[in-house]
Amino acid sequence: MTPLLGAVKITTEYYLAVGALMFTIGAVGLLIRRNTLIMFMCVELMLNAVNLTFVAFAKRLNDAHGQAIVFFTLVVAAAEVAVGLAIIVAIFRRRQGVTADDVDLLKG
Amino acid sequence: MLALFTQPIDAARMIAVPKIDWLAIGPPVVLFTAALAIVLLASLLRGRSLQHDLDDWVVLCAFAGPIEFWLGRFSAIRYNHDVFSIIVMLAGIGSVAFAMGVSIVRKHTFAASLVIALAGVISAVAITVAQWNVVRTSGSFTSMAGAVAVDGMAVFVMGVVLVATVFGLLLGTSWIRREQLEGPEFLALLLLCATGMLVMASANDLIVVFVALEVFSIALYVMTAFDRHRIESQEAGLKYFLLGAFSSAIFLYGVALTYGATGSTNLVTIRESLTGLVGGDNGLLMVGFALMLVGLGFKVAAAPFHMWTPDVYQGAPTPVTAFMAGATKVAAFGALLRIFVGSFDLLQTDWRPAVYGLAIVSMIVGSVAAIVQTDVKRMLAYSSIAHAGYVLIGVQVATESNGGLGGTSAALFYLGIYMLMAVGAFAVIQVVGRARETDSSLDDYKGLARKEPVLAGLLTLFLLAQAGVPLTAGFVAKLTVFKAAVDAGQFQIALIGMLSATVAAFVYLRIVLSMYSGDEHGSATPVEGNRLTVDLPVRITISLTAALVLLFGVVPGWLLDVAEHATSILAG
């Protein structure tokens, strides 16, 4: 490990912690934000947190599999964006708004 | 598949091109090709085409032709290419080609797409039959650098998914025609979705599981929101999408942590590495377990991750609901079994109580919440949660050394039977729902028995089967699951299961009584006019599922036998 910032030695644990933090921020964001688009961005944030975790583990394990997985995740996330935006836009056309809480016809 | 990209960095060798094992990946490849062909065809024929023209004989040719061909093919192999088999094969090809040709000449895009789709799915079924024979005679095998496993369970799950896909195509056809929607796209999406599920069934690597999960989920989101006439459909699509993406992300994080803990995503490798890990530092792995269980629990609609289920089942177009109930559950349970029972059976003391808890909560929530519902689709959605609970019983006893195999085969058997019961019930619901699916409340079913005695009778059969009444397949399914639990000495959960089944029976009875009671005005006179239309595809679906539900109720031996031989999980 290369010493950075003086005495602090950045190990993979730091990356993992950042990843966990990002993941939590994403999850909590999804719970507290009402705008569908932002909720969706929170999901993307969670996926990227996982990517960071994978890379960190790949480095720690000295195994390239973890890095390759990131590409799969990115592709999947891109597909999800395409489909998700289409659905959100379809709803937007009907309702003139993307507030998640307004969408509650189906319940009980 | 991964190894293709990721040879170890330090040993910079030449990348070896893996040999593609067509038998192993045949079914998803065939489906994917069919989906592409449909998209291509639709884009070529678009414009002057009369989309929704579809003659019954085309449906028949498209349905019976491929079956004929493959039956001929198998008998040709067995009987040394005798003339009869060849003729049968040729007749199959001929009828498909004829239906296809006429449809293209008439520019009936939808008809042509349906021919392709059915030919693809039925061919995939034939390949799984071939796989089954190989697995039975020479054992399980892996392919694609260990990323794909072909074993008994994979083939069983693929078979169930493919049968559900056939029914989904037929129901979808009828629905598309009724609602005048974009047909070829729907069929292509259904095939893509099924492709994902097939990959999931044989995925032997956590990343392949994830990619497959996403492939079929994304297609399902679109299909759920497919009905642009109904705002409920779009709402269901949005909800399913947001929550599905959320749960997938959680699942993927679980995969990442498992990778970090074990150093691999390959399930066989993971299992081998566990022996050193038992009793060691397992914090990451435990968190990984929890997160993966959340993701898969969401897909199988187990409580407390079930809350999307009623909304989405109700809002989605009914053929999609039928497909979701029948196929998604079995594919996701396949992954659950493979990961937890196959790979992590050594750590069963850690995860089993969690699954046990999920099973109990699912059974209770599913049957209790269904009592107060007034919408039939919603009732069945809740009941599907309870059914997930019963399957989970099987999953959690699967690692029990005493009667363990009973657990896996009971779960698989239950899933197969549930697919039939659910598809049949939703098929009737689709017909009763009428155009725009307006009629799905309990009141709409009043007096159905007088107006449509056959439909009402068949729905009664499917509901009784779901309730677990003897001589229907549902009874045998419940019996196998409870028996697996009792074999393992778990009386409590079998008791809770029976109690939940007792409560749930009341829910089904409500629907049945509603059908056999007077209509809204309490009159006993049959209402003439506006009869329901039951077209050929729906007719095929309902009669096949009903026949199978009865058949497996009376002589379940064959399917039980198959399920029993489907317990081989490669990793285990």
Added chain:
Amino acid sequence: MDALDVLDLIWLVPTLPAIGAVVLLLFGKRIGEPKSGYLATSLMALSFLGSVAAFFALGSLGSEERHHVYNWFTWISSIGKNSDFTVSFGFLADPLSITMILFVTGISTLIHLYAIGYMARDPRFSRFFAYLNLFAASMLVLVLGSSFLMTFMGWEGVGLCSYLLISFWFERNSAAVAGKKAFVTNRVGDFGFMIAMFLIFSKLGSLDYATALPAAPGLSQGTITAIALLLFVGAMGKSAQFPLHIWLPDAMEGPTPVSALIHAATMVTAGVFLVSRAHVFFDLGGSANDVVAWIGAITALGAATIAIRQNDIKRVLAYSTLSQLGYMFLAVGVGSYSAALFHMVTHAFFKALLFLGAGSVIHGMHHEQDMRRMGGLKRAMPITAGTFIIGWLAIAGVPPFAGFWSKDEILAKAWFSDVAGGKALWAIGLVAALLTAFYMSRQVWLVFFGNARYDSEGDHAVNPHESPMTMVLPLVVLSGLSIVGGFLSLPFTSPNLEFLVRWLEPSLEGASHIEASSFGLGFALSVGAIVIGITGIAIGRRVYSGGLAEDGTDPVETRLAGFGKVLENAYYIDAGIAKAVSGPLTGAANFLTDTVDRRLIDGAVNGTGRAFKELGGGLRRVQTGRVRSYALGIMLGAVALLGWFATRVDF
């Protein structure tokens, strides 16, 4: 063909009505009325002939060999690799099951025939016969099944048919409600049966009667008692024993042939059958027997009390059925299965007769069921009246009619049994017998004698008339059976004239034999029973011979009008008993009907229902329809799972 070949054809017995059900369900409308009725009836008759053949075939075997299992096919092959658990779709022919199918098919045939007349011009005529046939098929599977699972299958089948038939006239809301009530109550019983099955299976590894029952003595005492009690819970639901009895009176909403066939003669006796079939658990079950006997006694007495105050002609009979079923369980409880089965058979004869007679009255009175608006019908309906009177004498325990012999046998067995409290059970049975004679006499006088209280003129005139031939014929046959049915088994002539007891012996092997300690005492008890029966009739005649008062008040209610006159009368004793009986009894009847039945038990059933609904409603409120609350649900679930797995981390 030798006897075993004949017995191998036993599968035809349930299959024939099953075929009828399928044909009628599919093509019933096309076959139409009355042909579908004749089809159903003739298939039942064929089934009866088959049962007779089976009876003779079994009888031709030595008593040791009277146990023949015919496996039609393997229903469920082994589940799981490590077990050889298989369930055959098999039928067991032994004296018990043959007795059951004989009277089930016989009475079914008669009631099918009767229903052709009773259901005439009903818009769903053929559907009715489809259900009846389906019911008969299920009932036959229930009694013929060679394993608990087969019996359970029939058990569920008869239940299903019962709900369908109770709510057959679903246009009436009360019928739909009654169907639902029957379903809910029966589920409680079925649940007990299911748990019992699982216990048996897990402890003995088999559900086949042939393997499981002989192995039962090897179990621990606690297990046996638990199994016995759970089986009894199942029996209580189906046979409507206190406190699961509440569905049966309401079940009278169904058409009368249904009440006669299902809710009097056959299905409700399934509980007695189950207990007899699995008697080994009860023989060894210790205190389980006492529970059975006392529940039976409570039901016998309580239901008889309630019957006194009913005005609906069918509800009186319904409570009477409860009471008679109570007798059967009392007999089972003291260990005399043969007495219970004997009473089951005779009861099937006379109670079917009474119900069909009541149906004939209802038919002739244009669907009037209130006895207060009847009276003096014997002139208009002589055959119905005559046959009904035979049924009445039978149930009241007047010799030589059928009911006397079987009821007397039960009472005597209670007296002579060494069960603790046997004498008390006997006393309760005797009081119930008195009440039975009384309320049945009341019914007879209110319906057939005294003043006519219906409108015979005006716009809503009722012109009572005798019923058609198809309805009268079964009445005549059943009344014949009600007269001679008792000779199936003459008590305390052991063993020469106890035909039924001897016949049933191979099936009830190991059950205790209760012998009269002395012939004289047995005879004295019989005489006592006769006196009690006649006393009840005399009181009934005394109170009701004048019919009802002008304002329709019931004499029992006003504690016997003209009490002073009675004092001077020669019937002093009768009337005295009547007075003593009427006051507290009216109170007791009211208490039982209003408080115990309606508040307590209905309340408990409804309460359970409401609790589930509340729970469901709670879950419903959580389901807000908002994505974010669902995501929160997932998060909370995830946290719970993380919490569990955190405890599994080795630090």
